[in-house]
Amino acid sequence: MIEIKNVSKSFEDKQILKGISAVMETGKTNLIIGTSGSGKTVLQKCMVGLFEVDGGEIIFDGKNLTHMTQEERKELRQQIGMLFQGSALFDSMTVEQNVKFPLDMFTKWDLQKKIERVNDVLERVELKDTNKKYPSEISGGMKKRVGIARAIVLKPKYLFCDEPNSGLDPQTSMVIDKLIHEITIENNMTTVINTHDMNSVMEIGENILYLYHGIKEWEGNNKEIIFNKNKKLNEFIFASEFLRDAKDMRMLEEKGIIDNDRNMDEIMRDGGANLLMGDEDKVK
Amino acid sequence: MMKGMFTKPENFKMYWKELMHQSVEIGMGSLWIVTVISIFMGAVSAVQTAYQLVSPVIQKETIAQVVRDTVILEFAPTLVCIVLAGVVGSKIAGELGNMRVSEQIDALEIMGINTKSYLVAPKIFASLITIPLLVILAMALGIYGGRLAGSMGGILPAETFDRGLLMNFVPKNVWFALVKAYTFAFIISSVSCFYGYNVKGGALEIGRASTTAVITSCVLILFADYILAFFLL
Numbered sequence: 001m002i003e004i005k006n007v008s009k010s011f012e013d014k015q016i017l018k019g020i021s022a023v024m025e026t027g028k029t030n031l032i033i034g035t036s037g038s039g040k041t042v043l044q045k046c047m048v049g050l051f052e053v054d055g056g057e058i059i060f061d062g063k064n065l066t067h068m069t070q071e072e073r074k075e076l077r078q079q080i081g082m083l084f085q086g087s088a089l090f091d092s093m094t095v096e097q098n099v100k101f102p103l104d105m106f107t108k109w110d111l112q113k114k115i116e117r118v119n120d121v122l123e124r125v126e127l128k129d130t131n132k133k134y135p136s137e138i139s140g141g142m143k144k145r146v147g148i149a150r151a152i153v154l155k156p157k158y159l160f161c162d163e164p165n166s167g168l169d170p171q172t173s174m175v176i177d178k179l180i181h182e183i184t185i186e187n188n189m190t191t192v193i194n195t196h197d198m199n200s201v202m203e204i205g206e207n208i209l210y211l212y213h214g215i216k217e218w219e220g221n222n223k224e225i226i227f228n229k230n231k232k233l234n235e236f237i238f239a240s241e242f243l244r245d246a247k248d249m250r251m252l253e254e255k256g257i258i259d260n261d262r263n264m265d266e267i268m269r270d271g272g273a274n275l276l277m278g279d280e281d282k283v284k
Numbered sequence: 285m286m287k288g289m290f291t292k293p294e295n296f297k298m299y300w301k302e303l304m305h306q307s308v309e310i311g312m313g314s315l316w317i318v319t320v321i322s323i324f325m326g327a328v329s330a331v332q333t334a335y336q337l338v339s340p341v342i343q344k345e346t347i348a349q350v351v352r353d354t355v356i357l358e359f360a361p362t363l364v365c366i367v368l369a370g371v372v373g374s375k376i377a378g379e380l381g382n383m384r385v386s387e388q389i390d391a392l393e394i395m396g397i398n399t400k401s402y403l404v405a406p407k408i409f410a411s412l413i414t415i416p417l418l419v420i421l422a423m424a425l426g427i428y429g430g431r432l433a434g435s436m437g438g439i440l441p442a443e444t445f446d447r448g449l450l451m452n453f454v455p456k457n458v459w460f461a462l463v464k465a466y467t468f469a470f471i472i473s474s475v476s477c478f479y480g481y482n483v484k485g486g487a488l489e490i491g492r493a494s495t496t497a498v499i500t501s502c503v504l505i506l507f508a509d510y511i512l513a514f515f516l517l
Contacts, residue, residue: 048394074294077396088387102395105295160394 007056034211081151311414326429348448351430365468380480381490415469
């Protein structure tokens with residue numbers, strides 16, 4: 001579990017994070033959502049210690065990051081895995097060398113054991129037969145998987161993902177989301193994901209933190225988010241007309257106005273357009 | 285940045301591997317350009333010295349002495365290091381800049397690795413090992429280039445050149461050249477690492493950092509050259 005207590009951070013005159021408090025739960029995928037510039041990445045970089053906080057505390061299972069010495073931080077960081085937005089794979093190394101790197105640096109295992117572990121994690125992220133390829137030779141989705149494999153190879157307690165779906169097609173995004181979610185449960189990790197992808201929010205948002213201009217505006221899960229009453233959050237999640245329509249449909253389902261089993265053609269034939277305009281009686 | 289370099293390595297074997305890798309990259313990567321430059325600068329030096337020594341009372345051996353001393357004192361350490369500032373400096377600044385921009389440095393930090401000691405220190409130490417060796421090679425090749433140009437161009441026979449090389453030789457000049465080589469190697473690597481490691485932005489800034497690193501290194505080399513010549517000669 002990671003506790004964030006009243007964290008604030010400024011760059012020169014601009015305050016990016018304004019007293020954020022939240023709890024990132026173990027065994028769950030914790031999502032930080034918000035528009036670009038809302039402070040998601042800054043909060044995540046503060047959590048992993050890449051940025052120093054100006055005020056507040058970040059506590060990893062009782063250990064306060066803000067009061068740690070450099071040596072204690074180094075130890076903690078060996079329990080952290082991170083997937084970067086651009087994957088951050090080492091260009092000069094093959095896939096195998098990239099994933100093996102943390103093992104080379106922090107374990108005294110023999111080569112055979114290291115290779116076995118590398119093959120295990122590559123198999124887990126469904127990347128077989130890519131060991132000898134360089135990052136420039138694989139696709140964006142494969143790079144993300146290699147990034148995940150490298151992040152989990154030392155079996156970390158905490159996994160951080162910065163916009164894992166950026167630059168990926170919707171189908172690959174779903175595969176990556178599912179993979180992160182499954183790995184989180186399998187290894188009982190505390191996973192923190194920065195995203196503004198609403199598919200991810202709905203699929204794996206077990207604990208969601210919504211940031212608005214550096215302030216925690218809303219907190220909940222993917223079941224609660226769709227019916228939330230927060231105006232700013234609704235402006236963010238229903239920015240797409242499609243999602244607004246989907247919400248209307250879902251509300252009508254909840255109220256029993258339309259039947260779950262009826263298909264879209266049937267609903268539209270029966271006056272779906274009126275339904276979306278609020279004329280619910282005609283549908284019924 | 286220099287202070288952060290001196291910490292206990294997480295895994296000494298990995299640091300050693302990186303030092304060897306950088307030594308090969310910097311040393312072998314610059315070998316051909318140093319070879320070409322050295323031979324030609326020695327050859328040009330011989331031809332131009334012969335052109336200026338028109339008096340019949342001056343011995344032909346003097347040409348060899350002039351070639352030897354200019355190559356050892358100035359051409360090999362200074363000219364070669366200015367070229368290396370371009371070759372090695374831009375490579376180091378570009379590599380670190382790319383690692384910074386693509387978050388590879390952040391990825392190493394997250395793993396708990398001191399990036400200053402893992403990425404910067406091996407580059408500086410590799411430069412301190414390989415650049416003086418390249419300068420020594422440049423001295424030998426420069427003199428050989430002068431000998432070659434002298435005999436092939438009919439300026440002076442090889443035997444006369446060899447005789448001239450041994451006349452009035454001052455061993456201190458070689459030590460002076462090596463002091464310069466170590467100083468310049470440190471300037472090239474540390475300045476380039478500084479600009480590359482601290483890049484902020486994108487591809488444009490990586491290019492700017494490389495250019496700034498090369499220009500700053502060249503200016504500092506020329507300045508240090510004057511200071512060393514003033515105090516050590």
